[in-house]
Amino acid sequence: MAVNVEIRGLSKTFAGSDNRSDYRALDCLDLQVRRGEFVSLLGPSGSGKSTLLRILAGLDQDYQGEILLDGASVTGRDPRVGMVFQEFALFPWRTTLENIEAGLEFAGVPKKERRRAAMEYIAAFGLSGFESCLPKELSGGMKQRVAIARTLINNPQLVLMDEPFGALDCQMRNALHAFLIKLWLVRRDTILFVTHNVDEAVFLSDRIVVFSPSPARVLRTFDIDMPHPRDRTSFEFNQMRRTILELLASSSDPLSEKPGRHVTNTQQARHEAA
Ligand SMILES: Nc1ncnc2c1ncn2[C@@H]1O[C@H](COP(=O)(O)OP(=O)(O)OP(=O)(O)O)[C@@H](O)[C@H]1O
Numbered sequence: 516m517a518v519n520v521e522i523r524g525l526s527k528t529f530a531g532s533d534n535r536s537d538y539r540a541l542d543c544l545d546l547q548v549r550r551g552e553f554v555s556l557l558g559p560s561g562s563g564k565s566t567l568l569r570i571l572a573g574l575d576q577d578y579q580g581e582i583l584l585d586g587a588s589v590t591g592r593d594p595r596v597g598m599v600f601q602e603f604a605l606f607p608w609r610t611t612l613e614n615i616e617a618g619l620e621f622a623g624v625p626k627k628e629r630r631r632a633a634m635e636y637i638a639a640f641g642l643s644g645f646e647s648c649l650p651k652e653l654s655g656g657m658k659q660r661v662a663i664a665r666t667l668i669n670n671p672q673l674v675l676m677d678e679p680f681g682a683l684d685c686q687m688r689n690a691l692h693a694f695l696i697k698l699w700l701v702r703r704d705t706i707l708f709v710t711h712n713v714d715e716a717v718f719l720s721d722r723i724v725v726f727s728p729s730p731a732r733v734l735r736t737f738d739i740d741m742p743h744p745r746d747r748t749s750f751e752f753n754q755m756r757r758t759i760l761e762l763l764a765s766s767s768d769p770l771s772e773k774p775g776r777h778v779t780n781t782q783q784a785r786h787e788a789a
Contacts, residue, residue, distance in 0.1 A: 525580035542730035555716035558726025597671030
């Protein structure tokens with residue numbers, strides 16, 4: 516099961532504090548993610564990628580614009596949406612089993628049933644033998660598999676992933692790329708995946724959306740037509756990687772903050788009135 520996602524005119528301004536002006540993180544952003552599509556978002560640091568995911572997850576409800584899932588407008592938390600964070604976000608006092616079944620527990624699923632489902636995920640995610648371990652006893656790659664299993668066990672139709680492999684070493688990251696793709700080819704969830712890693716985006720995605728520096732606009736999208744599993748050493752793969760890296764390099768200087776990113780209340784009011 517997967518949903519079609521449509522983001523229409525999404526804007527987000529963070530209110531400034533005492534001596535700081537307001538900050539426009541998203542400005543009339545339009546984006547569509549088709550049912551079952553794997554889309555990666557790339558863009559300079561601070562371009563609003565996490566802000567977008569937090570809004571889609573219902574964690575931030577203070578925005579302008581519209582979000583539609585399968586054509587119907589949604590606001591706030593929606594049970595069809597699941598999120599995986601970079602920093603695993605596991606409950607440190609819960610075991611692997613208890614972490615994975617947490618979502619079902621909060622949804623009121625009876626203990627016997629959620630245990631059975633969690634054990635299936637533990638086997639499928641290569642975590643057998645680690646059921647009783649606390650997160651601190653697991654490697655980074657295992658923690659992230661627990662976090663992904665905990666999200667997927669609730670059968671979300673839109674999976675939001677915010678740099679889920681950012682904290683892992685290259686070997687573990689590549690192993691989890693292969694794992695995630697195998698899983699997705701079977702489940703075909705709609706996935707919106709934020710990353711800084713161009714290689715990762717080319718390896719995983721149907722489509723890559725490159726954001727401009729903040730406030731985010733869609734600078735360009737790339738359709739990745741290569742079949743899975745993708746060969747990182749192929750000419751086609753490296754050509755795509757180079758094109759995207761060049762676009763990112765030409766569109767932003769990570770060490771310089773552009774003027775005009777902060778807006779005064781008056782500027783924002785004018786913008787919204789226009
Ligand atoms: N709670 C907040 N209050 C004020 N400004 C914020 C807040 N959260 C984010 N911002 C600002 O909004 C902008 C977008 O942040 P966001 O985290 O969405 O960017 P990003 O593209 O995900 O960055 P990165 O790739 O570095 O994670 C940043 O400049 C950030 O400082």
